[in-house]
Amino acid sequence: MINNLRLKLIGATMLSLIIVLSVVVGVIAYSTYRGIVDDADIVLMLLADNGGSFPDKVESPPDGDGIDPSDGNGDGGNRRQNTILQSPELEYETRYFTVTFNNRSGNLVSVNTGKIAAVDSSAAVEYAEKVLAKSSTKGFVDDYRYLVYDGETEKTIVFLDCARNMSTFRTVITASLGISATGLVMVLILLIFLSGRIVKPFWENYEKQRRFITDAGHDLKTPLTVIGADAEVLEMDIGENEWITDIRNQVTRLTDMTNSLIMLSKMEEPEPQYQMIDFPLSDIVEEVLDQYRSLAKTHEKNLSGSIQPMISLNGDEKSIRRLLGVLLDNAMKYSDEHGTITLTLEQQRGTIRLSVFNTCPYMPKESLPHLFDRFYRTDESRNSQTGGYGLGLSIAAAIVTAHKGKISASTTDEKSLLITVTLPS
Numbered sequence: 001m002i003n004n005l006r007l008k009l010i011g012a013t014m015l016s017l018i019i020v021l022s023v024v025v026g027v028i029a030y031s032t033y034r035g036i037v038d039d040a041d042i043v044l045m046l047l048a049d050n051g052g053s054f055p056d057k058v059e060s061p062p063d064g065d066g067i068d069p070s071d072g073n074g075d076g077g078n079r080r081q082n083t084i085l086q087s088p089e090l091e092y093e094t095r096y097f098t099v100t101f102n103n104r105s106g107n108l109v110s111v112n113t114g115k116i117a118a119v120d121s122s123a124a125v126e127y128a129e130k131v132l133a134k135s136s137t138k139g140f141v142d143d144y145r146y147l148v149y150d151g152e153t154e155k156t157i158v159f160l161d162c163a164r165n166m167s168t169f170r171t172v173i174t175a176s177l178g179i180s181a182t183g184l185v186m187v188l189i190l191l192i193f194l195s196g197r198i199v200k201p202f203w204e205n206y207e208k209q210r211r212f213i214t215d216a217g218h219d220l221k222t223p224l225t226v227i228g229a230d231a232e233v234l235e236m237d238i239g240e241n242e243w244i245t246d247i248r249n250q251v252t253r254l255t256d257m258t259n260s261l262i263m264l265s266k267m268e269e270p271e272p273q274y275q276m277i278d279f280p281l282s283d284i285v286e287e288v289l290d291q292y293r294s295l296a297k298t299h300e301k302n303l304s305g306s307i308q309p310m311i312s313l314n315g316d317e318k319s320i321r322r323l324l325g326v327l328l329d330n331a332m333k334y335s336d337e338h339g340t341i342t343l344t345l346e347q348q349r350g351t352i353r354l355s356v357f358n359t360c361p362y363m364p365k366e367s368l369p370h371l372f373d374r375f376y377r378t379d380e381s382r383n384s385q386t387g388g389y390g391l392g393l394s395i396a397a398a399i400v401t402a403h404k405g406k407i408s409a410s411t412t413d414e415k416s417l418l419i420t421v422t423l424p425s
Contacts (some may be wrong), residue, residue, distance in 0.1 A: 010191045014187070024176075144162040221255070286307055289303070307345045327421075350424070
């Protein structure tokens, strides 16, 4: 249990860190990419407005009237445009080319690659054909940002070389991912070493609690035995009466509860003593089910079973018998009058599925997660007639966990309960 707590602590911390780092890297990537795209679109709009070339004098747009309103964001967007357009090196540091087609015939009119050395005329036409195939007016082809604008008779596509900016963008993202991955590994290593110290107080408290239960259980056995013996002697002297009978019944209940607590405590030891052997599970289930048939008939309840034959299990036979007894006893105690109880055993997809179904007066869904807690019982079952004390399903859960299986409870109509055990085959 403590190891599971430690693993959950490490898992929750790492998951939280991964989410935070993912958000941070995502914001960095988005803001960097948007900056590259917005800057490129400002230059492309300037080229488009001047027929595919820079004007002799670049003028800043008036306040509130940016080149592309969709790219601006209030005063911040205007300042960004002003900074780009006022740069005296803009024309000399920009690499671009244009391709023009006739609107009516679609024939190539002109190709201008004078402002770029990496692209010749044939490559420029190939890029333009890719853009026309996309049917979009703005986007990327490789590392070239393009803008399509229509004139009266011609359609011109302006390509802007963003290779340097995109390379920087990829470097930033790669570095961010690398730093994040390194940080995650370092945090994981630290958590592995520090989580032991973090859960140590819980482990110590848990050990003290387990030790107390075991010691108190053993200490209670002696006075309970003495009380039981005294009650028998008293009954021989004065004869049987309701008070002595009540004393003996309560001693029996306390003895059973003490034995259950001691057993549960031993099951939760770091290395519980189990004799894992292969045994015929189907035969064991059939045998235990037969033992409860007469009890079910006495209480006027309908007990049936569907047991797939020839199923074997590697486990502790004594513990599995107790598991079956706990599940059937629980179903017998808390099923309604003339209720139905069904036990099912089947093997499917490499697992063994054992389930016990019973009808009941009321089973609220909010109680299901707590059924395997110690001393937990629903309000409807807290009466002296059932004779339970809320440890049976806790013992069942401990047995299933020791066999590396899973146990769960479910209800479809809040008028029945289905306990399902899944064990590795």
